[in-house]
Amino acid sequence: MNLLEEITQRGLLAIIRADSAERALRCMRTLIDAGVTAMEVSLTTPGGLGAITRARSQCPPAVLIGAGTVLTADQADAASAAGAGFIVTPGITPGARRAAATEVPLLCGALTPTEVIAALDLGATAVKVFPAGQHGPGYLRELRGPLPRAPLVAVGGIDRETAPQYLAAGAVAVGVGSPLLGPAGATDAPQAQDDLAKRAAAFLEAVEPRHAVGRDRRQETR
Incomplete structure (x- = not known):
């Protein structure tokens, strides 16, 4: 899997933080039904690893599921063993280093x-x-000045x-947590x-002009 290509095509990465594995799975099913096909389950979710395992066994292969x-x-x-297709970190953590060393696709946090x-x-x-929200789209545009090829x-x-x-401003995709998930x-x-499904549809509409090719992937989940 070419994670960069897949994330770029989709444009929207849903970030799942929930009170339990069951609620995380419920949110994931709602998002998939709404057409969102890339998501990460935060390991701050109790039972998050189990949620990843269950989601990976239950969801269509076209759905990207990371930790x-x-x-x-x-x-x-543990995330790789649970079936996560990629790893997301808040910075250059030991987890980021392990993912890189084992060649697991990595979205590494930085500012x-x-x-x-x-x-x-x-x-x-x-x-x-x-x-990113603390600095605005202009900051991202400025970052791409000296780093035009940075994804x-x-x-x-x-x-x-x-x-x-x-x-x-040049982002290949946006990752959205609470503004999408809500309560x-x-x-x-x-x-x-029901409200989550409506917000998902609105976010997909917002990113669609730039990422129309993502529709093909969404069709594969239906």
């Missing part, structure tokens, strides 16, 4: 130009610019309105899943 907030080498190994360069030198498939995924505080702005990861109320 997020990977801090340690043991977590990186400054020095950190972006270090992440790419480590072997990251793409660099997660975090927290950057904007993450943190990105909503439906700003998502297209980050893509226009769905913390409640069993049916309305929460």
Whole structure:
């Protein structure tokens, strides 16, 4: 799998943080039904590794499922064993180093130009610019000035309105957590899943002009 190509085609990476594995799985099913086909399950989710294993066995192969907030080498190994197709880290953690050493696709967190360069030198498939929302699309555009070939995924505080702005500034994709998930990861109320589906559709519409090719992947899940 060429993770960079796949993430770029989809344009939207859903970040799943939930109170339990069951709620994480429920959110993932809702997102897939809505057409979202790339997601990471944060290991801050209780039972997150189990959720990844179950999702990987239940979801269509075209759906990308990764593990997020990977801090340690043991977590990186466990995530790979659970079926995660890629690893996401908040920075150059021991988990990032283990993923790079074992050639597992890696989205490595960074913010400054020095950190972006270090992440790419480590072997990251793409660099997660975090927290992008604190600096705005203009910051991403400035980063691409000296680093025009750096594959950057904007993450943190990105909503439906700003998502297209980050893509226009040069991000290959945007990663979205709470502005997409809302309360769905913390409640069993049916309305929460209905609202999640609506937000997912809105985010997909926002990134669609730049990433129309992602429709092919979404069709494979139906």
